[in-house]
Amino acid sequence: MAADSTxxxxxxxxxxxxxxxxxxxxxxxxxxxxxxMAVGLGFGTVGTKTATGGDGGTMAYLLPLYYNYYFMLxxxxxxxxxxxxxxxxxxxxxxxxxxxxxxxxxSYPVMPVFGAGYENRSASGFMFRFALYGIWGxxxxxxGGFSFGYCF
Numbered sequence: 001m002a003a004d005s006t007x008x009x010x011x012x013x014x015x016x017x018x019x020x021x022x023x024x025x026x027x028x029x030x031x032x033x034x035x036x037m038a039v040g041l042g043f044g045t046v047g048t049k050t051a052t053g054g055d056g057g058t059m060a061y062l063l064p065l066y067y068n069y070y071f072m073l074x075x076x077x078x079x080x081x082x083x084x085x086x087x088x089x090x091x092x093x094x095x096x097x098x099x100x101x102x103x104x105x106x107s108y109p110v111m112p113v114f115g116a117g118y119e120n121r122s123a124s125g126f127m128f129r130f131a132l133y134g135i136w137g138x139x140x141x142x143x144g145g146f147s148f149g150y151c152f
Contacts, residue, residue, distance in 0.1 A: 007038070025045070037069055112135075126148075
């Protein structure tokens with residue numbers, strides 16, 4: 001039998017995500033609104049590359065905003081996610097790509113992000129997630145990430 005959900009008992013989560021919404025890394029905070037819904041925001045950076053694969057000479061700064069919907073009211077749950085990555089310095093990184101992966105930065109500052117994953121929040125507060133994303137920069141690119149953190 002699955003353990004009961006801890007999302008409403010420990011509704012706040014601080015986490016570090018490798019790859020994921022921040023493309024290389026991000027730190028995130030999210031808050032459970034009700035047992036099946038949470039909203040969050042983060043900050044991440046990634047180096048850039050030119051179209052030919054050379055060093056882009058600058059970092060991209062990303063502000064992910066997201067919404068998670070949990071399908072199971074248990075400690076571990078599959079979830080769907082949607083949101084946007086605001087590219088804070090979009091003017092400096094347009095026509096460049098992320099140094100990790102195939103995501104190319106658009107000329108506008110917003111990149112839609114959607115995906116699905118699995119999250120587990122233990123009764124002790126430890127949390128981990130893994131997710132597969134679609135990120136829309138200059139085109140749709142598949143991506144993935146892994147998070148770990150603490151809920152309180």
